[in-house]
Every structure is written in structure tokens, then in C-alpha cells.
Amino acid sequence: MPKATNTAKGGGTAFGKLKKKEEILSFASDLRKRLPTDKNDSVASQTLLNKTQQQIQSLEKCSDKSQHDMLHDQEFEEVGTELWNTYQDDVQNARLALQKAADCHGRLQSITQTLQPEDAGQIVEMEAEWTVLRIGLAWRENQLDVAEHLFPQASDLIHKIKPISASNIIDTYFQIGHEMLSKGDLLMAEKWxxxxxxxxxxxxxxxxxRDAxxxxxxxxxxLVTVLLNLQTAESQHKAQNLVKYVESEVGDQPIVLLLNLEILNRSPAEVFDAEAYGNILRRMIRSFQPSESRFTVLAHHIRRVYGKSPGLGCVILDEFLSCLIxxxxxxxxxxxxxxxxxxTTHQRDFAGSMDEAEKSLxxxxxxxxxxxxxxxxLIWKKVEANYNQGQYGMxxxxxxxxxNPVFSNSGPVNRLKIQRKLLLCALAQNDVDTARSIFCNMSRDAREDPMTQYLMYKTTVRSGDRDSAAEHxxxxxxASPAHMHLLYACVAESRQGEDRLIAVDALKKVADTCDFRHPGPVHLPALLRTTIMLLHGLLEVKDEAQLQSTITDICNAFDAVARAAQESPEDAxxxxxxxxxxxxxFCQNSYNLGLKxxxxxxxxxxxxxxxxxxxxIQAFPDDMGAEVMADLALKSIFCDFLISSALVxxxxxxxxxxxxxxxxxxxRRHIAAAxxxxxxxxxxxxxxxxxxxxxxNKLALLLAFDFEAAVALKCWKDLGEIVIKASACQNIESFKTxxxxxxxxxxPTEELFRVLRNIINEISALEPSDPAKLAKYTICLFQVVAPSNxxxxxxxxxxxYGMARDAHGVSHTPAAWPSKDLEWIVSTAYNHxxxxWGRDQREDWLWWAQKAISIAHFCDDGGYLEGNLQRKCAKLQLDKNGE
Structure with a gap:
């Protein structure tokens, strides 16, 4: 079974390293503050020296460990540099120390001849150290003539002393030269x-x-920097030789490669060797060791070669990118x-550069x-620039x-923005298929975005795809009303197309979506008027289904006008x-279309x-002129008349x-209004x-329709009132209907009798010369009433009897009532x-028999029916009495 990892121990180790680092940094900071004050106090300086030695021993123990992270620690480097600079700037004490050492140096020279060989070597070491300190002090005191005077002596000693002493002399030469370089004294810098x-x-x-x-x-x-700054052919050549010499020794060391780059970069622009520069960068990439500084340097030089040769710079950067992967x-x-x-965005050959970039990404x-x-x-700036210049393909x-998928973490908002611009590019190029492909490849949320839907609407309008346009x-x-402006844009876009039906759909949708009470920036009447005019132009189509759809849309549009007008919306x-x-x-056009x-x-x-x-019409203000109001009232009456006729x-x-x-x-509502x-x-x-x-006459017909509706709705009590209203019209056809x-x-029998009797009376009053019609209605009514009441x-x-008598006349002229109708009434009454009589209802049967005989008197049969009934009646009376 595997052992468990001691994470606590690992954590403790990390904490201990951090604590040790903090102790060292704290001591270094304290040391830097105390050096200027404690150096004149022997006790204090001795105490400070002891503590310093302890810290040095502790640092040496840490640095001897196989794994430590102090070598490239930025804070250690900064604090160490500050301490070094504090030491180097103490020229005054250095001078005092050398003055005291001068006495010792004189005595040392006097005993040199008597020393043993091993002691003589030690004397040479001290002589060399003495000399290099004097050179360094002269340099610090800007007495380079003194340093120049001491140089031959130091050069002679450098071959006689130990390597570490020689290293100090060389380092002093370097420090002098480096400072001269920083001050711009190139000749003196080159010399040292x-x-x-x-x-x-x-x-x-x-x-x-080991640090040599x-x-x-x-x-x-x-030295190479100085030679290049001298800007002479000789110095340039010398610098190249120096670098080549070292390169032959150490190979592709970063510093050597960087110096090669610097030499190439200093060459005139017209002779700049971009390929050589690129080859050196490739060598740096191959030997790249991950570190922030090396990455920064390499990236810097790649950008530099890009400035001279953009294509090569991109190629080198792609190779570096592969290395980083x-x-x-x-x-x-x-x-x-x-x-x-x-x-890529700053190259001229955009297409080729984009191909290479996509391949690399x-x-x-x-x-x-x-x-x-x-x-x-960065890319968006190029998108906008090319789009605004009409370069839609680019x-x-x-x-x-x-x-590109490599940018997929940019977020859905950015991606949607770019996809919409891609749709606009396809639209600008009239590439409908590409636009649809782009739309299909979007995410669901992106497709449902109102702006995306609008762009696709533009696409379908231009392609004449009405069904797809309707969907978008x-x-x-x-999404309205938050996006009403897009609907308005759809209306404007639809009118650019050839298919007027698409424009109609857009106008209808805006009208349907618009809040009539708060229509916003749109001028609602103009919108509805435009919709109606477009629809009117489509009434000439031959397709029946399309024609019916157009008619329905026109009617719906006027409905929308009516609703909106009732709301009385106001502008800002x-x-x-x-x-x-x-x-x-709207009134005139709806009226004309309805009549037409x-x-x-x-x-x-x-x-x-x-x-x-x-x-x-009802939405018109009440303060119109009398003539206008009269005209509107007549229009309303005619509309109600036609509406009622259609409804019946x-x-x-x-x-x-x-x-x-x-x-x-x-x-019935419209009839009441009319x-x-x-x-x-x-x-x-x-x-x-x-x-x-x-x-x-129109009212009479409407009341006939109203009578029919009341019968159908079983509003029996309304029938008599309708008949009364109709009497004022004096239209017999209405009563006949x-x-x-x-x-x-x-x-119901009672209602039937009451209403029909009134109707018969009205007909009789209006048309007394047509008793045949009265006879017919009377017979019908009698057939209904007699069996039940x-x-x-x-x-x-x-x-x-009364109507027949009136029709026959006082002079007993031939009856105006048809004989067959009279005979039917007479027969029915006598049979009853x-x-x-059979039921032994003496008084009742006698009344009916006598009334039948009275009506028979008016029959045009020479009194035959009347006489016949009188005989039968007499016989029945005798039979009844005989009993």
C-alpha cells in the first residue's frame, strides 16, 4: 500500500524558507542604515561586524543545499546591489585606509630582499592588491592619469599573482571601462x-x-557595445571578430547570440541582413531556456526584426510560439x-499574413x-476599417x-458582436447562403438575439424569402417593446425589397406590437396609413388565397385604426x-372600400x-361643424344599414x-344605433x-331584420315594440316580412296572436285595397290559434267577420275577399x-254556427253556402230540441 505524503512537512519547509528570507532581508536593510553611523564607533562597528559574519555563515549554509531559490531572487539582488553601492561609495574611508597602508608598503619594500621565496610570493600578492586598490581609488576620485600611471605596474604583476588576485585587477579594469561607457567617454571606455x-x-x-x-x-x-557606438568601420569589424572568436569557444550562448543581433542591428538599414538576424533568433529559440528575462529579450528582438522585415518577423514568432507550446x-x-x-494587423499583405496566423493559431x-x-x-479595428472602406471580403x-477557437474564452458578448459583423459583411456582398450558414453556426442565445434576428431579416428580404422573413x-x-426600433428598421428595410408582401408583414407586425396609448417615436397614423395603401395595391392579385389574405389584412388594419383612435394617443x-x-x-377610405x-x-x-x-366616426370631436356632423351621421347610418344587411x-x-x-x-345593436x-x-x-x-324605407327594412333577430333570439316582448316602431315608416313590405x-x-300562441294581429291591422291600414292578403294572414293566424285557445x-x-264585411261593402257588391278563403273560414268555424254541439255546449255551438253563417253571407256563390248552413243549423237545433 503506498505511503501517504506528509503535506504538513512540505508546508513547514516552505514556511521556514520564507521566514529565513525575511530575516536576511531585514538584517540587510538594518545593516545599510547602520553602516554610515556605526563605522566611526569601534564597539558598535565590531558588534555589527560579528553579526554580519554570522549572517554570511548562515547564507553559505543555505546556498550549499541542493535546492534553494536564492540564485534568481529579485529581492536578494536588489538588497545586495544596494549594499555593494554603499560600500563602493565610501571613498573617504578607502583613502584613509590606503594612506595608512602606504607606511606599511614602504617598510615591506625594504625587507623584500631578505625574505624567503614563499614569503616573497606573499609580498607580490599584497603588492598587487595594493596596486589595484590605488587604481580603483584613483578612478573613484576621477584621477584617471594616476590610474594610467599605475596600469603598467598592475599589468606586470598580473602574471605573477594568484588567479583570485588577477581577477580583482581585471574586475577593476572592467569597472572603470564600464563607467566610462555609461558616461559616454567611448575612447577611454574602449581602452580600459x-x-x-x-x-x-x-x-x-x-x-x-568560478565567476570569471x-x-x-x-x-x-x-567592449562590443563601445565598439559599435564608435560607429567606425574598424570598430565594427573588430566587434564582429570579438564575437566570432567567443562564439567559436562557447557556441550558442545567449550573450553571444545577443551580441550578434546587436551587431546586425547596428548595420545601416539599406544593408541590414534580415535573414542572418532571423537565423540567430532561430538559434536562440532552439536553445531557449524558460525564464522571464530570456522570454522578454527574445520577444523584443523578434519585434525588432518584424520592424525591418514583417514577413520574417511573423515566421520567427510562429516558430517561437511552437517552442512555447x-x-x-x-x-x-x-x-x-x-x-x-x-x-498580423499591421502588415500590408493581409490575406497571406492571416493565412499564416490561422495556421499558427x-x-x-x-x-x-x-x-x-x-x-x-486589435482585430476589430481592422474589421471596422475594412468595413467602413467597403472592403467587405477582407x-x-x-x-x-x-x-478562431483560440479566442473562445473572450465571452459570448464579444463573439456575438463579431458574428453579427460577419453577417453584415455577407449582407453587403449579397451572399445569402453565407449569411444563413453563419446564422446556423451561432449559439442558440446568439440566434435569438433581436439584433441577429434583424440582420437575418434583412437577408431574407433581399432574397425574397417571405416565410423566413416572417419568422425573424x-x-x-x-422582444418588443424594448426593441421597437428594430421593428421600425424592419419596416424601412422591407420597403427596399421587391416583394410588397414582406413590407406589409413588417408594417402589420409594428402595428400589432405598438402600444396605442404610448406609441413612442413612431407616427402611428402614418404607419397604419402606409400599411393600408400597400395592401390596397395588392387587391389586383389573381391568386384567390392571397387576395383573401390581403382583404383580411386591410380589414384588420382598419380595426387597428379604430382601436387606436379610441385611445386618443398623443405625441411628445x-x-x-x-x-x-x-x-x-381613414373614415373615407374605410367607407369607400366597404361600399365598393x-x-x-x-x-x-x-x-x-x-x-x-x-x-x-365616433372618434371625431364633438365640436365639428353642423354640415360635417350631418355627413358623418349619414355615413354612420349607411354603414349600420350595410352591416345589418350583411349580418342577417x-x-x-x-x-x-x-x-x-x-x-x-x-x-340588433347596429339596428338600434341606426x-x-x-x-x-x-x-x-x-x-x-x-x-x-x-x-x-331603410329603417323599415332594418326593423324587419330586427324583428327576425328578435324571433330567433326569442325576445317575444320586443316584437310588439318593433311593430310599433315600424308603423312610423309606413312600409307595407316591412310588415309583410x-x-x-x-x-x-x-x-307562443298569445304572443303570436298579439303580434300578428297588430301586423295585420297595420297592413290593413296601409293597403285596404288588398283584402286577399289580409284573408291569407287571418287564415294562417286562425289555423295556429284555434286548436289551442x-x-x-x-x-x-x-x-x-268585421274585415270581410268591410271588404264586401255596404252595397253587398261581390266580396273583395277571395271566396275560397271565406269558404275555408266558414267551414272551419261551422265544423267547430x-x-x-256534440259536446252539448249549446250556447257556444250556436255562436260559432251563427258566426259562420254570417261570414258565409259574403261568399260570392249566390247565397248557396249561407243557405245550406242555415238549413243544417236549423236541423241541428230541431234535433237538439227533440231530445
Whole structure:
């Protein structure tokens, strides 16, 4: 079984290292503060020295361990440099120390001849140290002539002393040369750096201390820098030889490669060898050891070669990117990808560079969100620039680069923005198939975004795909009112297409979605007016289905106008959107269309458009002129008349009882409105006799329809009132229609008798010259009443006698009532008398028999029927008495 890992121990080790680091840094900071004050106090300086030695021993123990992280610690380097600079700047004490050492040096020279060989060697070492300190002090005191004077002596001693002492002399030469370089004294810098270079090369490196290799490279770097800054052919050549010499020794060391790059970079622009520069960078990439400093240096030089040769720079950066992929350094990869995009966006050969960039990016996993955003921001600038210049194909290429999977962590918002721009590029190029492909490849949320739907709507409008346009329009409408501006844009876009139906769909959708009370920036009347005009232009189509759809849309549009006008919406300044001028346009057009197409449109459509017209009339203000109001009232009456006519036709043809009754009910409302308006017009006495008669005839017909509806709805109590209203119209045809209607219906006997008797009376009063019609109605009524209500039958028979007598005349001229009708009444009445006689109802049968004989008197048969009935009646009386 595997052992468990002691994580606590590991954690304790890390904590101990951190604590030790803090102790060292704290002591170094304290040491730096105390050095200037404690150096003059012997006790304090001794104490400080002891503590310093303890810290040095502790540091040596830590550095001897196989794994420590102090070598490249930035904080250690900074604090160490500060302590070193504090020591180097103490020139005053150095001078005092050397002055005291001068006395010792004089005495040492006097005893040199008497020393043993091993002691003589020690004297040489001290002589060399003495000399190098004097050179260093002279340099610090800006007495380079003194240092120059001491140089031969030091050069002579350098071959006689130990390697560590020689290293101190070489380091002093280097420090002098390096400072001269920093001060810009190139000639003096070259002199001392060359001396340092010659001195270090005069000794075998393996004899020198282990940091001598670093010192040699530092000397080389500074010397080459000086030679290049001299800017002479000789110095340039010398620098190249120096680097080649060292390169032959150490190979592809970073410092050597960097110096080669520096030499190439200093060459004139017209002779710059980009390929050589690139080859050196490739060598650096091959030998790349992951560290922040090396990454930064390499990236810097790649950008530099890009400035001279963009294509080569991109190629080198792609190779570096491949190297970083193997190293698995995600942070560096992010930075490199952003740099690659920067280079791509700043090249002239965009297409070729994008191909190479896509090829390089295809090897990568998605980079971080921040890096993705930075890269896409750079690309977006190119997208916008190309799109604004009309370079839609190139803008599309940039969009596709921005949508590379490597940038997938940029977030859905950025991705949607780029995809929409890609759609715009396809639209600008009239590439419908590409636009659809882009749309299908979007995420669901992106596809449902209203702006995306709008762009696809534009695409389908241009392709004439009405079904798809309707789908996208519906999606936009569902997002309203937050996105009403997109619906308005759809309207504007639809009118650019050739298919007017698409434009109609867009206008309808805006109208359906619009809040009539708060229509917003859209001028609602103009929107609806435009919709209606477009639809009107489609009434000439031959396709029946399309024609019916257009008619329905026109009617719905006027419905929308009616609803909106009733809401009285106002604009931002408080003015009514539907002013008188707008109302007149909608009223007149709905009225004209309803009248024009009353015969060829479906009845339901006629009802709908004329109902809208009536509602629009009601929206007019009350302060209109008398003439205008009269005209509007007449329009309303005619609309109600046509609506009622259509509704009664619909009701009669309707198989569904519920819908039939609904039509009748609606019709009665319109008839009531028309009745009221007609009464007002007649009472106003503003109409001539012809106009008044016409209105009364229309009202008579409407009341006949109302009577029919009341019968169907079983509103028995309303029937008598309708008959009374109709009496004012003095239209016999209306009463005949009512009579026919009630006789065909199943009406309660009492109501039937009451209403039909009134109708018969009205007919009799209006048309006394046509008793045949009265006879017919009387017979019908008698047939219905007699079997079920004796009293009503008696009353009716009495009335029949009176009407027959009146029709026959006082002079006993031939009866105006048809004989067959009289005979039927007489026969029916006498047969009923016989039935009563059989039931021994003496008084009743005698009344019926006598009434039958009285009516028979008017038959045109020469008194035959009357005489025959009198004989039969007498016989029945005798028989009854004989009993």
C-alpha cells in the first residue's frame, strides 16, 4: 500500500524558507542604515561586524543545499546591489585606509630582499592588491592619469599573482571601462575594457574563480557595445571578430547570440541582413531556456526584426510560439499570441499574413480571457476599417480570424458582436447562403438575439424569402417593446425589397406590437396609413388565397385604426396623433372600400371594415361643424344599414346555432344605433322629403331584420315594440316580412296572436285595397290559434267577420275577399260549432254556427253556402230540441 505524503512537512519547509528570507532581508536593510553611523564607533562597528559574519555563515549554509531559490531572487539582488553601492561609495574611508597602508608598503619594500621565496610570493600578492586598490581609488576620485600611471605596474604583476588576485585587477579594469561607457567617454571606455579583455584572456579560465566566466562575458558585452557606438568601420569589424572568436569557444550562448543581433542591428538599414538576424533568433529559440528575462529579450528582438522585415518577423514568432507550446508556458503563450495578432494587423499583405496566423493559431488551446479580448480588440479595428472602406471580403476574413477557437474564452458578448459583423459583411456582398450558414453556426442565445434576428431579416428580404422573413420578424416582435426600433428598421428595410408582401408583414407586425396609448417615436397614423395603401395595391392579385389574405389584412388594419383612435394617443408635445385630417382619411377610405366591395368581398369582411368605419366616426370631436356632423351621421347610418344587411345574410346561412345567434345579437345593436340616428336626422328637419323617405324605407327594412333577430333570439316582448316602431315608416313590405317571419317561427300562441294581429291591422291600414292578403294572414293566424285557445279564436273570428264585411261593402257588391278563403273560414268555424254541439255546449255551438253563417253571407256563390248552413243549423237545433 503506498505511503501517504506528509503535506504538513512540505508546508513547514516552505514556511521556514520564507521566514529565513525575511530575516536576511531585514538584517540587510538594518545593516545599510547602520553602516554610515556605526563605522566611526569601534564597539558598535565590531558588534555589527560579528553579526554580519554570522549572517554570511548562515547564507553559505543555505546556498550549499541542493535546492534553494536564492540564485534568481529579485529581492536578494536588489538588497545586495544596494549594499555593494554603499560600500563602493565610501571613498573617504578607502583613502584613509590606503594612506595608512602606504607606511606599511614602504617598510615591506625594504625587507623584500631578505625574505624567503614563499614569503616573497606573499609580498607580490599584497603588492598587487595594493596596486589595484590605488587604481580603483584613483578612478573613484576621477584621477584617471594616476590610474594610467599605475596600469603598467598592475599589468606586470598580473602574471605573477594568484588567479583570485588577477581577477580583482581585471574586475577593476572592467569597472572603470564600464563607467566610462555609461558616461559616454567611448575612447577611454574602449581602452580600459580592452585592457580587461586582454588581461582575462591572458590567463587560463579554469585557473580563475568560478565567476570569471561571467566577468569575461560582461567585459565582452561592454567592449562590443563601445565598439559599435564608435560607429567606425574598424570598430565594427573588430566587434564582429570579438564575437566570432567567443562564439567559436562557447557556441550558442545567449550573450553571444545577443551580441550578434546587436551587431546586425547596428548595420545601416539599406544593408541590414534580415535573414542572418532571423537565423540567430532561430538559434536562440532552439536553445531557449524558460525564464522571464530570456522570454522578454527574445520577444523584443523578434519585434525588432518584424520592424525591418514583417514577413520574417511573423515566421520567427510562429516558430517561437511552437517552442512555447512545448514548454507549456500559458502566460507567455498568451502574450505571444497577442503579439502575433498585432503583427498580423499591421502588415500590408493581409490575406497571406492571416493565412499564416490561422495556421499558427490552429495548434493552440484557447488562451486566457484577457488575452483573447486584447487580440480581438486589435482585430476589430481592422474589421471596422475594412468595413467602413467597403472592403467587405477582407472584413469578413478578419472576422473569421477573430472567431478562431483560440479566442473562445473572450465571452459570448464579444463573439456575438463579431458574428453579427460577419453577417453584415455577407449582407453587403449579397451572399445569402453565407449569411444563413453563419446564422446556423451561432449559439442558440446568439440566434435569438433581436439584433441577429434583424440582420437575418434583412437577408431574407433581399432574397425574397417571405416565410423566413416572417419568422425573424416574429422573433423581433416578441422582444418588443424594448426593441421597437428594430421593428421600425424592419419596416424601412422591407420597403427596399421587391416583394410588397414582406413590407406589409413588417408594417402589420409594428402595428400589432405598438402600444396605442404610448406609441413612442413612431407616427402611428402614418404607419397604419402606409400599411393600408400597400395592401390596397395588392387587391389586383389573381391568386384567390392571397387576395383573401390581403382583404383580411386591410380589414384588420382598419380595426387597428379604430382601436387606436379610441385611445386618443398623443405625441411628445401633447397633440393628438389622430387629428381630424387623419380621421377623415381613414373614415373615407374605410367607407369607400366597404361600399365598393360589398358585393364581391366576404360578408364578414364587409361587416369588419364598416364596423371600423363606424368606430372611426365616433372618434371625431364633438365640436365639428353642423354640415360635417350631418355627413358623418349619414355615413354612420349607411354603414349600420350595410352591416345589418350583411349580418342577417350571415345568420340565415349559418349552420352553427350559437354563431347564428351571435350574428343576430350584433345586428340588433347596429339596428338600434341606426334607428336612433335616423330618428335624430328626421327630427332635425334638415332633410328633404326624398331623403327622409329613403331613410324611413331603410329603417323599415332594418326593423324587419330586427324583428327576425328578435324571433330567433326569442325576445317575444320586443316584437310588439318593433311593430310599433315600424308603423312610423309606413312600409307595407316591412310588415309583410314580419308576418311571414312570425308565421314560420314557433312563437307562443298569445304572443303570436298579439303580434300578428297588430301586423295585420297595420297592413290593413296601409293597403285596404288588398283584402286577399289580409284573408291569407287571418287564415294562417286562425289555423295556429284555434286548436289551442278558444277565446283567441273567438276574437279572431269576430275580427275576420268585421274585415270581410268591410271588404264586401255596404252595397253587398261581390266580396273583395277571395271566396275560397271565406269558404275555408266558414267551414272551419261551422265544423267547430258541430264539435261543440256534440259536446252539448249549446250556447257556444250556436255562436260559432251563427258566426259562420254570417261570414258565409259574403261568399260570392249566390247565397248557396249561407243557405245550406242555415238549413243544417236549423236541423241541428230541431234535433237538439227533440231530445
Amino acid at each position: 575594457l580592452q585592457r580587461a579583455w586582454d588581461a582575462i584572456n591572458s590567463r587560463r579560465l579554469q585557473e580563475l574563480p 566566466v561571467e566577468l569575461r562575458m560582461a567585459i565582452l558585452q561592454s 512545448k514548454a507549456g508556458q500559458s502566460v507567455w503563450i498568451d502574450r505571444t499570441v497577442v503579439t502575433r495578432i498585432f503583427m 490552429s495548434k493552440l488551446e484557447p488562451i486566457s480571457p484577457d488575452a483573447s479580448f486584447s487580440a480581438q480588440t 472584413a469578413e476574413r478578419w472576422c473569421r480570424l477573430a472567431l 420578424l416574429e422573433a423581433i416582435a416578441k 408635445s401633447g397633440k393628438k396623433l389622430f387629428d381630424v385630417r387623419e380621421l377623415e382619411w 366591395h360589398a358585393g364581391d368581398w366576404g360578408l364578414q369582411n364587409v361587416v369588419q371594415i364598416l364596423t371600423a368605419c363606424v368606430s372611426i 345574410a350571415l345568420a340565415r346561412s349559418q349552420d352553427n346555432l350559437e354563431e347564428q345567434l351571435q350574428n343576430y345579437l350584433l345586428m 334607428d336612433m340616428s335616423i330618428q335624430e336626422r328626421i327630427q332635425s328637419q334638415s332633410l328633404d322629403e326624398v331623403a327622409s323617405r329613403d331613410l324611413l 314580419m308576418a311571414g317571419c312570425i308565421l314560420q317561427a314557433r312563437v 278558444e277565446d283567441l279564436a273567438v276574437r279572431l273570428l269576430e275580427e275576420a 260549432a258541430v264539435d261543440l
